[in-house]
Amino acid sequence: MSDEIRRLSEELARDPSSLVFMQLGEALRRSGQLDLGLKVAHRGLERHAHNADAHDLLARIRVDRGELQEAFDEWDMVLRLAPSHVGARKGMGYVLFKQGKLAEAETHLSTAATHDRGDSSIATALRMVRRLLRYAHVAGNGNGAPGHVELLAAQRRVEEEARLLFADILGEGEHTALLLNADGLVAAGLYITADGEDVSQDVGAALTGVRDEALRAVRHLDLGAWKAVVYETDLATVALAPAIDESMVLVAAGRSVPLGFVRRVLDRCVQRATSWLEEVA
């Protein structure tokens, strides 16, 4: 048990009517203790049945347990208690997206985006839903609401587009590029090792930490917005630059590729990523 969870548990034991159950439930959720988290959220709701954030916590635990419909119902309850609750809109959009109900997902996500323009994860999800919707309509020749087949066709098209987003910029060169979203997940591009292994997610997740540290440095030193981080390793030159919605482009090139050329490739990849993301504003 982590120190935080122990501390929150003790606090709740001292005062069972306290709202600290929400922090405890969230800490348990984040640590993957979903059964315990669910129990804590249920007990808390027995005392605070009209607390929207408590229902939101329960919904997020339900989603993590894969109980999408129960989560949706819980967020529906949140909206009855707090009609402008952004988390509920975002969550419902996610569930509907997972259920293939793109038009409804778009409605909830665009409402969430209106209420919270600073949340890049909402903007990213909304772009994805809108892109899928557009392609699904194209796949169905614009005849009515797209069905399962059109949705699958749209998903394939998005995946293909994302995989090849930087292909013509990179050519056959000894370099590779990725577009990473705010959470470090790969949104486009590929990172294939010399052995042919796809390590895109691992590299993306690992290098996102550098972006966070760069952000901290420019903020504290009053250097304005960061434009790029470039560093050389024994094996490669790695270049990172920000794109829209707090996403980031990463270019890695073999050491034989000149540094200036890597920067040029990075700039072109950022432009490409930005245009691609902005296609579906």
Place this chain on the structure above:
Amino acid sequence: MSASPFEGVLSLLIRQRGVQGCLVVGEADGIVVDSNVQVGIQSNVVAALAAALYRKARLCSAAAGLSTVGFLQLEAERGHICAIGRDGLVLVTLAEPRAHIGRIRGAMIESLSVLA
């Protein structure tokens, strides 16, 4: 009292165009070992942040299987941070946007042996 072994390197770097400060910093703790900075530059803050950035790049690169980090440059709207490390020490340069990064990079790579 003998002069710092880093004095020569730091005075070489501070003479480069646009350089506002240069420091030798402990990578693990971000504490200044030696520095040569212009008036107004908070060397302790620069040291801590640059060391943390360099350390993070080193750890992330190792995690991504990209081997040891050499020269690193952070470019921002109002300046650059350059860093290069060896044996737990990091040589850091803080520079204005007008600085000639190519020259600074060359000078820092040449100076790397002094960190050993």
